[in-house]
Amino acid sequence: MENILSSPIFFMLLIFIVFWLFIIRPKQKQISKENEFRKNLKKGDKVITAGGIHGKIVGIQEKTVFLECEDIKKIKIEKSMIYGLSTE
DSSP, X not given: OOOGGGOHHHHHHHHHHHHIIIIIHHHHXXXXXXXXXXXXXXXXOEEEETTOOEEEEEEEOSSEEEXXXXXXXXXXXXXXXXXXXXXX
């Protein structure tokens, strides 16, 4: 019987485990954290979009957010484009 450590299947399995531990799993955690952040957005939060627009949330729908910016009364953007909370 062939030694299992010299088997090509063992090396393929080992490579998959390494990819899962160092690439796939951390990315899944990051996506989950971002989704939780967007789910917990509320009216009055000051946010920054992926495009660099700073604004205050004045309305929330299931997939969109209405922002009030300094020079613009109200804009509608996708929730997925909210990057983070604004420090201003």
